[in-house]
Amino acid sequence: MEARFTVVQRIAALATAEAVDAVLVAGDLFDAQNLSDRTLHRTFQLMAAYKGPWIVIPGNHDAALADSVWTQARRLGAIPANVHILLEPKLAVFAEQKIAILPAPLTQRQTYHDLTEWFDGADTPADCLRIGLAHGSVSGQLPESADAPNPISPARAQTARLDYLALGDWHGLKQIDERTWYSGTPEQERFKDNGAGHVLLVEIEKPSAPPQVTPHLVGQHQWIKRDFTLAVESDLANLFAELLQLPDMSVVDLTLRGQITLLDHQRLLQTLTAVQARHRSLQYQLADLRLQPTEEDIAALHADGYVGDVVEALRQRQASGDDEQAETAREALAILADLLSQSAPEVKA
Amino acid sequence: MKITRLTVNQFKQFRQPVTLDNLTDGINLFVGPNESGKSTLVNAIRAAFFERYKSTGVANLQPWGDSAAAPEVEIDFEWQNQTWKLQKRFLKRQRCDLLIDQQHFSGDQAEEKLADLLGYQFASKGASKAEHWGIPGLLWVEQGCIQNIHLPVDHAGHHLKSALSGTLGDITSTGGDELIARVENERAALLTKTGQPTGELKKIQQECEQLQTQLIELNDKVQRYRTSVDRLGQLLQQRDEIDSQQPWLPYRAKAKEAEAALAAAQALQNEQQRDQQALKNCHSNLEFCQQQLRDFEQRAQQLSQRDAEKTKAARALAECQQFTAQLKQRRELAEQEFQKAKDALKAAREQINRRNLQREHDRLSEQLNQLRQNHQATAELQAALLKLRAQLQTQAVDDKQLARLKALHKELHEIHIREQAIATRLQYDLQPGKSIQIDDQAINGTGEQLLLKSTSISIPGVGTLQIHPGGKDINDLLRTRERLQAEAASVLTQLKVTSLAEAENHVTQNQQVAAQIDQHQTRLQMLAPKGVDAVVSDFKLAEQQHQSLTEELAKLPDAPAGAIDERQVETALATAEAVLKTAENANYEHLRELALRERECESANNEWQKLQAELQSPEHQSRQRESLDRLSHLKAEENQLRNAIQNRQKQIDSANPAILQQDVKRFTNSAESLENEAANRTVEISTLQVQLETLGAQGLDEAQNTIEQEFKRLSQRRQQLQRRASALDLLLNLLRENRQILTRQLQTPLQKHLNHYLNLLFPGATLTVDENLRPEILTRQNNNADLNALSFGAREQMGLISRLAYADLLNEAGRPTLIILDDALVHCDGERLEQMKRVLFDAGERHQVILFSCHPERWRGLGGGGENARQWKMMAIVFAVLLLPCLQPR
């Protein structure tokens, strides 16, 4: 949640720095309808840092329903004057900036007809840039969108003679045609390498001129998913090296497989704990990592006598077909190694 | 291990140095009275090993009241052919020196070396306590403690096992028991003994459940919120699209139109109803009038009918009257015939009667004849019977007299024969024509005579010859004959006969007469079974009847000629009677019918006349005319009404008031429902808006998101803890199982040593050890007893035996052993003590045993005599203490 506030802050800062004419938000400013007053106030306060107009349409997550995040914000009086929420499909002209906005706000969570259709027949002042603002799936262009709701014609920019069509809903950065772009979500929230975390800086000299589009990274966290197999000794060193190279404040999901000695397992846990501190989140799955006690392990841990027998029994159980049993045995082995390594110095002294 | 020398200085009661030297292998017995310092020496050995030289918690080692003292202990001992020399000084100028052969160790290093060797630990702080003492704690027994075995074994457990691991190979574990304890602790943090979640696991499970409940509630709320939003959206849209148009107004207008049309139609309907009522009345009047006319018609018809009936009755009467004479004549004829038949029958009956009388008369005549003959025959028979009976009476022969007579005749005959025989025979043959006289009787011819009596024969011519028969018998015979003859003559007289033959003849005749009488009587019986008198009276009666019948017959007229058939006459009479009856009936019926016809004829006439009079009356005529007038009047009215109704109905049908009514209702309802809908919508919209405003302010989605994340986090944590709990459970079970396997391997050799000693005390007995190698159950002659349940004395003995067994075990493992006993076995009875001495002596073969006692007499016989004990003077005490190193075994 905090990351989203930060990204708004960053966007406001970037807009101010680039001295843009307006910031367009193509839907889903909020990811839910029913938010706390604090969240609403804070978001709009952060937006207010950019003094120019924010032009916002509702998306499917914050659709302009009978009661919505927008009616709530309005009740609270949280919306600053420079934030324009376009709740109806009506032309909005920003004379000062010479921008004519054709919005296609969602007033239902899902629609099955193209809300941008009216753009084609809408008249705009000739001296204004003709800009479409919509939220949905461009038909036939996006994966998994076979029968996605909120369809948008891929030729809309052309048929509606738009200078630019700003689209939202797709979480990654994606260009549809010369004048049609998805910016993607400015703060990533999934493990997907699709270029999320950007805003687009769009420069258009005059009406009909081709737009110059520049992505700017504003996202704070990278979402990284890694799958490692530990087979030979050097693999562990490689893993450690890779972990150290991950960008700070990432969201990391690590799955480890293969096998590891008890001592290496201890080292691994220590390293992971250390690395965890550097990131927004580090999760790891070790269920498929088998603990393989070695002679050295047993000597170093003083796992002599019947304790040694127990170590062997657990190692064998780990290899059993029953996942649950194997997992329990693995955990037991790890606990045993931990307890022994704690008591080892004392026994030695 | 063997202590060879011990010196203490400034130590408790020994303010001056005291040395114990020349200690030997095997048993070393020191005896002395109480307070002589035996326990102080034991304390000194313990302090030298157990207490850290730097320890500040050992002020009790100083002599009483001497806080400046520096308690000092020196111990020399041998181990594995090395000489160890330990010097330790406490509290003041503290130091610790250990010289192993020539190698010197000092301070902590020296102390660790000793602890390693003997198997004990130091207290991390303060004075050493029982739990630190390890193996020496088990083998060095303080005064009065030998019966306590379990705790020292527990304290020594770890050291014992690690010491014994040499003999047992790798199976023991250096830190195994401690590890188990820690695993137990870790497990206890998450699971109870029975495996129920506790501590953090329980807490997190509860938290998860709470969160889940919250989440469900929240989801529900969110769902309700969304539904309400959708509803509100729908309502707003409807209000915009529908209510703003006021769609109910056209329906209201239409309803009004329909109402007006309905009113007009209803007015027509009322008129129609009135006319229909009038028509109905007209119909009923018409009906009445027609009925009246029909009645008049009917009367006229009735009159003609009655006329016909009248004629018909007259005709019937006439028809009937025709038969009257004929029927009367027929009846009279039948009556005559009947009379004739009756007379004929009477005549026939008289004739028959007469004939019957004649027949009776004839029969009686015959009967009378018969009776007469009977009567005559009877009389004859009776007479004959009287005659016969009289005859029988006269010729009656007495049977006895007859029998007497016969007997007399027989006798006479016999006499005759005898006379013949004896009689004189006189034969004669006389010339023809000549005669002689014999006794007066003339004889001629030839003959013979018997002579019984003097007989005179006169021969004519010749004279008389007298012949006298000879012999006296003849005279008897003659006399008998004469008597018999006389009697016979009497009888004959009585019998009124002359001879026997006659008598017999009479008898025969009597028999014949009797038979005849029987015969006659039988006949009489047949002829007069009821007696002769009855025959007579029958005869007389018949005679009278015959007489009267004859007279009666004479009075009757003569019978006509020819035969009369009675039955024929009777049949003729019956036929005549039947004919008469029929004729009479016919006549009767006819008369009845005639009367009926006459009555009918009369009544028909009356009826006709009555009706005729009525119909001909002027009132009737005028009424009939009136009715006809009214009928034509009513018919005209009906026609008029019909036309009016038909025309109006067309108007009503085209207006269709029922549908108009429905239209009014339909349009009004439509308008109302639209208005209501609009009003309801308005209410619902404002209600929903208020409700959503409240719900919206709660940040439901955000809260849901937060709780979902928290729930996810806690669920992961819960899963981790559960996995950890299962892992700890598994680990603990595995450790315990494996430890138990090990323990069993350790138990066996210990058992062997225990039984070795036990056999010296109780042959055949066994003492089991538990998993912690503690002695547990003593079995003697199948009698099991827990160690704690034994007597104090027995527990002392078991305590010592167990310790010796541990020592043996350690010895086998190549570990140092030293046994110190301070006043042990004080509760042993004499006999047991003797056995225990054998035990101790046996142990002394393998271990150095230092034994302190204040009862020298008890320990005599422990391999030697007290007299060899060396007296030794202690400086610190007033009285002498005898220190008696006992005789060395061998």
Ligand SMILES: [Mn+2]
């Ligand atoms: Mn969306």
